[in-house]
Amino acid sequence: MAxxxxxxxxxxxxxxxxxxxxxxxxxxxxxxxARDLSKTFLQGDTEVHALRGVDLDVRRGSFTAIMGPSxxxxxxxxxxxxxxxxxxGGTLEVGGVRLDGLxxxxxxxxxxxxxxxxxxxxxLLPTLTAIENVLLPGLIAGERxxxxxxxxxxxxxxxxLSERAEHLPAQMSGGEQQRISIARALLREPDLVLADExxxxxxxxxxxxxxxxxxxxxxxxxxxVMVTHDPLAAGRADEVLFLRDGERAGEVAGxxxxxxIAFFHGLAA
Ligand SMILES: Nc1ncnc2c1ncn2[C@@H]1O[C@H](COP(=O)(O)OP(=O)(O)OP(=O)(O)O)[C@@H](O)[C@H]1O
Ligand SMILES: [Mg+2]
Numbered sequence: 001m002a003x004x005x006x007x008x009x010x011x012x013x014x015x016x017x018x019x020x021x022x023x024x025x026x027x028x029x030x031x032x033x034a035r036d037l038s039k040t041f042l043q044g045d046t047e048v049h050a051l052r053g054v055d056l057d058v059r060r061g062s063f064t065a066i067m068g069p070s071x072x073x074x075x076x077x078x079x080x081x082x083x084x085x086x087x088x089g090g091t092l093e094v095g096g097v098r099l100d101g102l103x104x105x106x107x108x109x110x111x112x113x114x115x116x117x118x119x120x121x122x123x124l125l126p127t128l129t130a131i132e133n134v135l136l137p138g139l140i141a142g143e144r145x146x147x148x149x150x151x152x153x154x155x156x157x158x159x160x161l162s163e164r165a166e167h168l169p170a171q172m173s174g175g176e177q178q179r180i181s182i183a184r185a186l187l188r189e190p191d192l193v194l195a196d197e198x199x200x201x202x203x204x205x206x207x208x209x210x211x212x213x214x215x216x217x218x219x220x221x222x223x224x225v226m227v228t229h230d231p232l233a234a235g236r237a238d239e240v241l242f243l244r245d246g247e248r249a250g251e252v253a254g255x256x257x258x259x260x261i262a263f264f265h266g267l268a269a
Contacts, residue, residue, distance in 0.1 A: 029096025031192050031223035032058035032081055038089035039076050039246075050076040052246040053090065058192075058225055063218035065234035065254060066227045067264065068243035074227040075120055075196055077243070081225060082115055082194045083107045095191055112141055116185035118195035120227075122177045124169040124184075130176075131156060131165040134183045141188065148187055155183035158213055160206065174201040182210055186217065193217065195226040199233050211236045231260040242267055 034056040041048040051073045058064050066074050079085040080092060083099055092099050095114060102110065111117075116137075124133045131152055138148040156162050159179035169177050178201045185193055195214065199207035207230075215236050218224045226237065234240045235257030242249040244267070252263040 029060075029093070030057055031060050031062070031095060032056060032225065033093040034077075034081070034090065035092075036090035037077070037080065037087050037092055039073070039080060039085070040088045049246050051080070051087075054243070054246070054248055056241065056248075058223055059238075060191075060223050061218060061221045062239065063215060063224040063226070063237040063254070065237035065240045066225065066243060067229065067231070067234055067240060067260075068249065072243040073246040074243055076246075078194050078196050078225065078227055081192075082117055083111055084117075112137070113188070114191045116188070116190035116193040118178075118182050118185045118193070118198045120196035120200070122169075122174075122181040124177055124180060126169050129166050129168055130161060130172065130180050133169070133180055134187055137184060137187050152183070152187060155186055156180075158209070159183050160209060175203065175206055178202060179206060179210065182213065186213070189217075189222065191222060193222060193224045195224065197227055197229065199228065199230060207233065231264055232257045234260045 034054060037051055037054045037056070038049070039051040041050055054073075054077065056077070066077065068074055076085070080087050081094060083094070094110065097110070099107065125136065128136065134152040134155060135145060135148060139145060153162070153165070156165055159182055161176060161179055161183070164172055164176060169180070172180070178198065182195070182198055185195070193214065198214070199210055202210060211233055214224045214226060218238070226233070228234050235254055237254035239251060240254050240260050240263070241251045242264070249267055250263065252259055254260065
């Protein structure tokens with residue numbers, strides 16, 4: 001019995017998202033394309049302009065870092081790209097598909113089958129063990145648990161936590177929980193990985209492991225968008241984009257932490 005993501009009655013999505021789709025929406029479409037993207041929150045009577053007209057292009061197989069001060073809109077941007085929230089203005093395409101044209105069920109499938117999330121606050125299920133948390137996206141997608149068992153074990157090993165497989169989140173440090181959440185995001189080899197401060201709670205050697213993993217999956221063709229405060233982490237990306245007050249404040253090529261730091265200081269001046 002086929003367990004592929006689009007075998008159960010989503011023909012419209014099939015046409016746009018499945019492998020082998022037409023060139024304009026298929027393999028050559030950018031991972032992300034945002035134009036004039038805005039998000040305004042209403043807090044009581046006050047409008048909070050979290051994003052104000054952001055343009056963003058993320059190439060397939062690239063690793064993009066987003067930096068900026070606290071409150072500059074980084075998480076908001078990631079949530080919009082991940083279809084966890086809706087923009088109040090502008091357009092957004094993920095994998096060549098405009099999100100505003102999708103129904104709720106299609107958005108759910110997109111999140112489930114094409115995206116991997118590493119949240120700023122890890123969102124592990126407290127009653128599941130580490131390995132069960134890693135396997136969760138497979139179970140949600142209706143896969144047999146055995147299907148990804150090997151992959152889950154491999155990912156736990158890659159993030160250095162094989163020995164914690166049977167631990168509950170409460171029995172793990174923040175950094176360990178974060179690494180579990182990264183393994184979980186990678187389980188189903190999503191086209192696009194969205195990571196909010198994935199190294200924020202890690203010591204430098206665990207952080208290096210995680211960045212190496214993100215770098216590797218991008219080099220292998222998945223796309224990564226990572227929010228970070230750490231110029232060293234951002235330096236591992238292909239491109240670093242800066243936000244300030246909900247707007248793009250600049251961008252610099254990655255690959256060199258010194259260049260990222262210099263640019264950051266230039267912006268703050
Ligand atoms: N659900 C919400 N309701 C109201 N305001 C919000 C909401 N989410 C975010 N904001 C506001 O939008 C702005 C951008 O928030 P966002 O979380 O995107 O910032 P950030 O760049 O991720 O910051 P940090 O580095 O602290 O995580 C902030 O002013 C924040 O208070
Ligand atoms: Mg944030």
